Amino acid sequence: MGRKQLWMVIAALILVNCLTIAFFLSKANPAGGAVLDEEAVATIGKETILRQDWLNELESRYGKDVLKEMVDQKVIEEMAAKYKIKVSSQDVDREFRMLQSTTTSFNKQNINNEEKWKEQIRSNLLLEELLTKDVKVSTKELESYYQKNEDLFNVPSAYHLSHIVVSTLEEANKALQELDQGSDFSTLAMERSIEEFSANEGGDIGYISEGDERYPSQYIETAQGLKKGSYSLPIKVDEGYAILKLEGKINGKKYSFSNVKEQIRRQIALEQMKSPASATTFWDDAKVEWFYGQEGN
Template sequence: MTTREKGLWAAVIILTVSVAALGGLIMLRGLSKPGDIIKDDDDHTVAEIGQEGISEEQWVAELKKRYGANTLLQMLNRKAVQAETKRLGIQVTQGDLQQVLEQDSKGYASEQAYFEEMQQQFGLGPVDLRNEAKYRIGLEKIATQGIQIGEAEVDRYWKEHPEEFAAGKQIKLAVLYVAKAEEAEGMLARVKQGEQFDALIQEHSGQHLGNNTGGQLGWVDEYDPFQPEAIMKAARELTPGDVAGPIAVNDGYAVIFVDDIRLKAPPDKEEIRQQIRRSLALAQAAPLEEVEKSLRDKYGARILSEQDKPSASL
């Protein structure tokens, strides 16, 4: 996955989470039952703390403030892309979908392990991920419609960037996060004195720092885009049985332990050529955000509620 593709995937995940958040809200609004607590203004109380309640109206307002504009834009984008793929006769095949999912799940022990990680980190299940991959493929096919990449261009790119397609390696990694460098140094010293890293993980079970959670990560790609780069950079320099730290991450520090390292299977040559064609075509195409906007304009997309309009124009 190239840097540009990683950025797109991160954006897709963020928007998917926001769509899921508001989608869940819409479903919940229709699930009130007789006996639910009702405020004087007929607005449901959805949560309470002490003597204070949070009304559904307050909840809706907060969700719309945080996610409303992005969610509406994404919903409009989906409809516009669907209409354009139908007009152009573009098909997203099972082969297309499987190839993208295989690329996204590289660095994980299996496709199932990838699905489980996405569920844990972002609350996205297999159906969500397949739908987003399908949307991404359709959008890219629209953006690259008519762009032809010759075999000589593919050969030249492969020759100039061999490191992108090397077999690479996977690292069986464990990580512990702490707030202070002194704590990390203490853990590092204990492991170097012979204490098992698993024992430290058990000792700190349930503790976390911000969005980082420690523990056994299992097999991860050496360039895993979902792990802090500082951690993966340190891990790439270690051998099995090595420990390293303190590593500065976000608002704290990490200690890492490399349990094992294995080489990945060499990529299929035709798969590499297809990946290069896709990347080169995307590099020549308009930015995908511009393609989305042009499609919204083409199909007359409008946001009718003033409070839900994004700061930038549609």
């Protein structure tokens, strides 16, 4: 599994985890279960959708996937303990740093879930270690891989930005004046920005780094001159004018061969595997039995 594939899996698993929390919180029924079951969660004219109908639909759509994810997490933990496999906090931090710098959707919402991201990264690294625990790769092959793929281990500086995009310089100057008078950048972006996707997120566009083709090169140049929490003067863009706010920054870092030696070993081993990397491989070893039968797939 490649690095980008791993990060896509991590993002998907984070979503599943969020669904898990939402689903089981909604299942919680502290008082008067029968009353809550008959509670209407939506009305359409004279028709209603009952709470229990909604929960049943959630379970039918997501129940198996959510339960499998929960089982997989427990399996990984048990197998890691059985085979005395651990991953260091440095490895988790490195993967998280790379994830922040290269994932286009890494915005405020994801940043606020940093611990959950790191938990999922740790779990995925443990799974990789479990799957490749018996694989030996020569130092020569590891060094060759590093030399050929050195750019993969060179994390560029990345800037977490929000922006307000308006059509005219006059509108931009008016927005800038409101910011100077204490208006909230996020609120103003939702009200004024014509870039609808980011406007819905309070102008948040996540992390971008040099060479990012989604945004004008002026974004990086401008961000380099900002302090965290400050905003820029209006800059000319294709849609009109933009005001940038620097939410945060990750300084670039080049990882040495010794830093990523084990990561490369896992990567080479995983690329040689014929089957997808999955915790299901260890279900028999962990003696898993579950609601949907004996198979994890």
